[in-house]
Amino acid sequence: MSLNVLIVDDCELVRGLMVKTLTLSKLPISGMFEAGNGREALTILSEEWIDLIVTDLNMPLMNGVEMIDRLHQDGLLKTIPIVVVSTEGSATRIDDLTRKGVAAYLRKPISPEAIRDAVLDVVGHPDEGDWRHALEDAFCIVVEGFALMIGELDEQGPGATPQDWVQAKLSFHGPSAGVLAVAAPQELVREMASNILGVDSDGNGADEAAPDALKEFANLLCGRIATAVGSEEAVFDLSVPVYGGVDAEDWLEQPGRTISTFSVEGFPLHLSLAMRT
Amino acid sequence: MLGAELGLGSTQRNVGIAEAIVTDDADEVLVTHALGSCIGVALFDPRKGVAGMVHCMLPLSRQNPARAAENPYYFTDTGVAELLQEMFDRGARRSRIIAKVAGAAAQNTDDMFRIGQRNHAVLRRVLWKNDILIATEDIGGRDHRTLLLDVRSGRTFVKKNDVLTEL
Numbered sequence: 001m002s003l004n005v006l007i008v009d010d011c012e013l014v015r016g017l018m019v020k021t022l023t024l025s026k027l028p029i030s031g032m033f034e035a036g037n038g039r040e041a042l043t044i045l046s047e048e049w050i051d052l053i054v055t056d057l058n059m060p061l062m063n064g065v066e067m068i069d070r071l072h073q074d075g076l077l078k079t080i081p082i083v084v085v086s087t088e089g090s091a092t093r094i095d096d097l098t099r100k101g102v103a104a105y106l107r108k109p110i111s112p113e114a115i116r117d118a119v120l121d122v123v124g125h126p127d128e129g130d131w132r133h134a135l136e137d138a139f140c141i142v143v144e145g146f147a148l149m150i151g152e153l154d155e156q157g158p159g160a161t162p163q164d165w166v167q168a169k170l171s172f173h174g175p176s177a178g179v180l181a182v183a184a185p186q187e188l189v190r191e192m193a194s195n196i197l198g199v200d201s202d203g204n205g206a207d208e209a210a211p212d213a214l215k216e217f218a219n220l221l222c223g224r225i226a227t228a229v230g231s232e233e234a235v236f237d238l239s240v241p242v243y244g245g246v247d248a249e250d251w252l253e254q255p256g257r258t259i260s261t262f263s264v265e266g267f268p269l270h271l272s273l274a275m276r277t
Numbered sequence: 278m279l280g281a282e283l284g285l286g287s288t289q290r291n292v293g294i295a296e297a298i299v300t301d302d303a304d305e306v307l308v309t310h311a312l313g314s315c316i317g318v319a320l321f322d323p324r325k326g327v328a329g330m331v332h333c334m335l336p337l338s339r340q341n342p343a344r345a346a347e348n349p350y351y352f353t354d355t356g357v358a359e360l361l362q363e364m365f366d367r368g369a370r371r372s373r374i375i376a377k378v379a380g381a382a383a384q385n386t387d388d389m390f391r392i393g394q395r396n397h398a399v400l401r402r403v404l405w406k407n408d409i410l411i412a413t414e415d416i417g418g419r420d421h422r423t424l425l426l427d428v429r430s431g432r433t434f435v436k437k438n439d440v441l442t443e444l
Contacts, residue, residue, distance in 0.1 A: 024410045
């Protein structure tokens with residue numbers, strides 16, 4: 001479950017503030033769209049699926065009230081939750097907007113924390129339960145079926161990160177798009193390669209095959225996950241995986257991604273997923 | 278000892294007025310008393326188990342740069358920035374830090390100086406520039422507060438009018 005958010009404000013500075021606030025709110029955001037007035041917002045709404053609108057009221061060309069009126073008349077669009085952030089404080093105006101389905105009304109100036117709290121109240125606090133379950137299923141199928149190893153989701157999350165980590169990364173495009181990366185200690189990848197080849201892990205073949213093993217592992221996982229987040233019928237194109245060494249600590253800190261940690265026969269393995277639109 | 282009944286760490290370390298402590302000793306509980314218009318900030322990085330607390334008195338170091346140079350914790354701008362730097366030096370990362378805040382009460386009835394609110398505004402500025410949102414806070418009003426942070430669990434508590442509540 002991830003959200004496409006539309007921010008509507010004629011002031012670029014305020015939109016920047018909103019983008020930073022929502023990014024820091026740790027919401028599962030897949031796309032952030034910006035509009036400078038109601039008219040621009042309606043154009044975006046006609047092209048993109050939006051899960052949440054955060055809007056100002058006083059804007060040129062088409063103001064927020066007019067935009068909300070238009071949305072209110074549309075059977076589908078009126079179901080999108082709207083958070084109004086405005087300088088205006090008239091009780092009549094607030095009552096009117098609440099009747100038209102505005103989920104929260106915040107008066108400027110407002111702290112980022114108050115925006116975060118209001119948005120979390122409206123869209124619900126992130127529950128990654130179902131999504132994690134699908135991810136774990138995909139992971140188990142690939143780790144058991146391809147690498148012939150036993151793995152499970154590590155609820156503790158990332159622990160200590162010893163040296164010599166490698167990653168394989170690829171992107172997928174279809175009804176949804178994103179980038180998937182798998183990072184693991186070199187030793188685990190060598191172990192996987194030896195299992196896939198059916199040779200001893202201390203033999204030469206395993207070392208040479210390690211990059212291909214991780215790339216193929218990422219490729220198979222990506223194929224599984226893309227259909228899990230999209231649908232069985234959806235068609236996805238996967239890019240060629242790229243392999244390389246990484247600093248595990250830095251790797252874990254890159255923003256904008258969901259990271260899941262797995263335990264594979266005593267080794268940690270991290271999987272990151274960044275969805276984009 | 279405060280917090281013993283909650284199963285918190287066994288060693289209480291007091292953060293005095295215009296002082297800060299950063300620690301990764303899981304047996305410790307950081308405590309700061311007598312937060313009036315002063316601001317108390319509890320920071321915690323759950324992955325590294327690094328905890329920090331500061332008790333700042335006045336908003337801006339510009340008021341007295343000499344004093345700020347001598348003790349940055351006296352002021353909210355320099356004090357919180359210094360605390361964050363010490364957290365980073367111990368391996369904490371911005372993206373993981375959980376910030377909880379107490380204090381910023383209105384001290385005078387005429388409230389001429391609005392010190393509490395100003396401390397809070399400056400604190401928000403420093404955290405916002407460091408990409409940190411305040412997770413929870415208990416601020417304003419007239420009551421004095423005590424702020425506690427359990428280093429093992431990261432649980433944070435506020436004591437106000439002899440009532441202890443989790444932040």
